[in-house]
Amino acid sequence: MLSRVKSQFPIDTTGIRSASTELSRWYKERWESLVGHTRGPLDHSRVIERDGNILPPFTNYNKWLTAEAALGISLTLEFAKRHRGYLREAILIALSSKMRSIGNVDVDVARAEYRETPRENVDVLKHVVGAMTKMADAISQSAETHSRMIGSAQSVSLVQSDVLRADLAPSSFDFIITSPPYGVESSSYLRSHLLSYRCLEPFLGVDPYDFGKHAIGSEYVHDGKPLSPDTTAWRTSPTLRKFFAPLIAGNAPRAILQRCEMMVQFFNDMSTLGSKFRAWLRPRGRVAFVIGNKRVGTDVIPTDAIVAELFEALGFTLERSIQHKLKCNNSNAQVPWQERVIQDEFVMLFRRDGGA
Ligand SMILES: C[S@@+](CC[C@H](N)C(=O)[O-])C[C@H]1O[C@@H](n2cnc3c(N)ncnc32)[C@H](O)[C@@H]1O
Known part of the structure; x- marks a missing residue:
């Protein structure tokens, strides 16, 4: 809606x-x-x-x-x-x-x-x-x-789907512009929108708890079982391994360890997303991808470098990365754990290779 x-x-x-x-x-x-x-x-x-x-x-x-x-x-x-x-x-x-x-x-x-x-x-x-x-x-x-x-309302098609499960026609897009979640818990979409879902239920007819587990980076992705770090993203990105391996192997507190595992899962979702984009875009088509660098403990995760490696492995070239400071003017949206919220955002501009 x-x-x-x-x-x-x-x-x-x-x-x-x-x-x-x-x-x-x-x-x-x-x-x-x-x-x-x-x-x-x-x-x-x-x-x-x-x-x-x-x-x-x-x-x-x-x-x-x-x-x-x-x-x-x-x-x-x-x-x-x-x-x-x-x-x-x-x-x-x-x-x-x-x-x-x-x-x-x-x-x-x-x-x-x-x-x-x-x-x-x-x-x-x-x-x-x-x-x-x-x-x-x-x-x-x-x-x-x-x-x-601005196109007419009739020229817009909307597809309602979990992007990781969406099935769109191959090679049918010129551009993809997207701002995915920035990782685990940077903000809780459930927290922000629960009351709207409850009040608009007569029109929406849904309970957000039913599809919450499909939200990328949501804190309830984690069901208590340790996630295996051995994922596509883990194998593909040297920067990801360099950042997370010492944390996972070391004596990090359980909470930090869990965040690491969830972030590795998040990057795996980003890799799946990249492979979807590769299939949906026409040869030489472009992606504008907004991403923010979050922290785990006191360390800033090099999200932009990891995403660049994941996308490059899938056949994209990073043409430009525009960095800027995230400003939040809405005092309602500011929270005491503000330091865990993203400080730097990047608009990463990729071009798909010319292959079929
Ligand atoms: C950083 S926000 C971007 C908001 C967007 N730019 C806008 O103007 O509404 C990330 C969005 O991704 C959505 N999202 C999370 N998981 C998703 C999934 N699996 N499929 C599709 N969208 C998802 C979230 O609900 C959230 O609205």
């Missing part, structure tokens, strides 16, 4: 802008009739039991959301349901994009957890309308500067 909204947008933003105006009017009317002073204090059960509510009472929902936030989400979902197609999904994605400012999400822990002290005075309408306006403005600005590069 997120990819559809980001890629199949209408160039004319009138629909998004008028839906946001209509949402404001509709929401305020409904809110007034539900919470007006004659109705007594709002509590969670009134939100869930009200006519028109589709917000499911998922586990601990009353800890994740204050009653006011739950009502705001419930009204936004009901409003979205009254629309179809792009508009419906744009409203839902606007809501989802603000979930960390709406819910009691604890950003100070690595796992998906709610905070003990609920977030007060959450104005869901203001957040959703703000996000929809930002989306419409971004489309209008892109149309002003890049109209020749």
